[in-house]
Amino acid sequence: MSLFAIRDYRRLFSAQIIALFGTGLTTVALGLLAYDLAGPSAGTVLGTALTVKMVMYVVIAPLVAAYVDRLPRRTFLFLLDAVRAGVVLALPLVTEIWHIYVLIGLLQAASAAFTPTFQAVIPDIVTDESDYTRALSASQVASTMESLLSPVLAAAALAVMSFDRLFLGTSAGFLVSALLVLSTRIPDARPSGHTRAWDKAAAGIRTFLRTPRLRGVMALNLVVAAAGSIVVVNTVNHVRDRLGGSQSDVAWMLAASGGGTLLAALVLPRVLDRIAARTVMVTGAGVLVGGTVAAAALVATGLTGWTGTAIVWTVIGAGMALVITPTGKVLRASVEPNAVPGVFAAQFSLSHLAWLITYPVAGWLGTNAGFTLTWSVLAALAGTGAAGALLLWPRHDGQTAGGPATPVRPPARTDRSALAKAA
Known part of the structure; x- marks a missing residue:
């Protein structure tokens, strides 16, 4: 409660929540728009659109994270929300797939630039x-819950309106997020200690590449x-x-998958008090x-129906929660506090890199090969x-059943690069 008693954080977090749900609702509406324009080829259209999304996240997010200390952050966040509001408002007007x-x-x-800027403001x-x-x-947690609730809200809205109206609602949401940003007092950024932007990015x-448990996290992202x-x-x-x-x-x-996420999220806090994060995350991978x-197997045998699909989608949602939810705990436990923002930014980019690999497979191969x-x-x-996670993440890396992995401590005579050494 002390966290949300901070006025400026409360408003900025509210802006993030609204923007997250705007992005989630846009994703649902985008899939329906792709089907409306392309029919059976909607998977190709959606896969390509989401591949474009991942390229932006992988390329732009690290660059913004590197230069964010040189930007007027409140104005920048406001402009990013305004751009997103305008783009979403234009989506239902498109008549060609390339649009x-x-x-x-x-x-x-704009979304890829928003997240690292938001994370840089928090401290x-x-x-x-x-x-x-x-x-x-x-x-x-907000990002995880968005994946659950956005499809539910979209389903409720689609019961009374066409999908193009979802775009109007999400555009309004981005404008509200922009106004909340303007009402927040965001101090000027302190210059980074890195002399070159790429060093910071x-x-x-x-750190991920040099730390065994974080290499395991990279494999789990896939x-x-x-x-x-x-x-x-x-x-x-x-x-x-x-x-x-x-x-x-x-x-x-889509909400069935989110339901699996919710079911797992309800039991995970108690589970993580007794079982090491590695065990939970590897189980989720399984x-x-x-x-x-x-x-x-269901599509190969022709047995796919409503019940079978809903069960499989729920299982996938639960497995994703088992992997994603403890990730923050592992990241924080792997480095010193002053290096936490860096590994969170790296996880943001590396996780989206994994999606950049799989989105085209699901979209293009799904349309052309079944x-x-x-x-x-x-x-x-x-x-x-x-399999990579099992090999890269040692079974005994300082974790205990009742707490996080042992943090990586730098030797006194070395610089911060020592934080990246294996646990």
């Missing part, structure tokens, strides 16, 4: 170290992306073409591999990631 790609590129470039507003740690966790990634791409990219064609469902049915099937294999082969390939990628 979607251009607008999504602009939208996701200047929340000065207490324990509150700052909770602020990072709250941001991660690459610091967190170097598992999450492989399984999640089936849900995000292929749900619209699967529900509309194979199951004969409606627009609202698409949203409800669940995701099982979910992707089950999805491929779901059986596509989901088998994604299951193989998920299995590869799970």
Whole structure:
């Protein structure tokens, strides 16, 4: 409660929540727009649009993180929300598929710039170290809950309106987020200690590459992306073409995956008090591999129906929560407090890099080769990631059942690069 008693943090966090849900609702509406324009080829359109999104996240987010200390941050955040509001407002007016790609590129470039800027502002507003740690966790929880609630809200809205109206609502949401940013007192940024922008952008990634447990997290990112791409990219064609469902049915099937996330989230806090994060996350990877294999088996045998799809989608949602939710705990425990923002920024880019690999597979291969082969390939990628995590993340790395992994401590005679050494 002390965290949310901070006026400026409360307003900025509210802006982030509204922007997150705006992005989530836009994703649902975008899938329906792609189906409206391309029909059976919607998977290709959506896969390409989401690939554009991932390119923007992987390329732009690190660059913004590197230069964010040189920007007027409140004005920058306001402009990013304004750009997103304008782009979303234009989406229902498109008549050509290439229009979607251009607008999504602009939208996701703004979204990719928003997150690292928001993360850079937090430590200047929340000065207490324990509150700052909770602020990072709250941001991660918000992202997780958005994936659950956005499809539910979209399904409820689609019951009474057409999908193009969702764009109007999300545009208004981005404008509200922009006004909340303007009402927040954001201090001027302190210059970074890095002399070159690339040093700052690459610091967190170097830590990932040199730390065994964080290399394991990178492998788990591939598992999450492989399984999640089936849900995000292929749900619209699967529900509309194979199951004969409606627009609202698409949203409800997406919500089934979110329901799995919620069920896992309800039990995880107590589980993580007793079981090491590595065990929970590797278990989640196993669940995701099982979910992707089950999805491929169902379409291969022709047994896919409403019940089977909903069960598999729920399992995938639960597995994603098992992997994603403890990730912040592992990141914080792997470095000193002053290096936490760097590894969070690196995880943001590296996780989206995994999606950049799997989105085209789900979209392009799904349209041209069918779901059986596509989901088998994604299951193989998920299995590869799970095996990589087992090999890269040592079973005994200082974790205890009742707490996080032992932090990496730098030797007194070395610089901060020593933080990246293996646990």
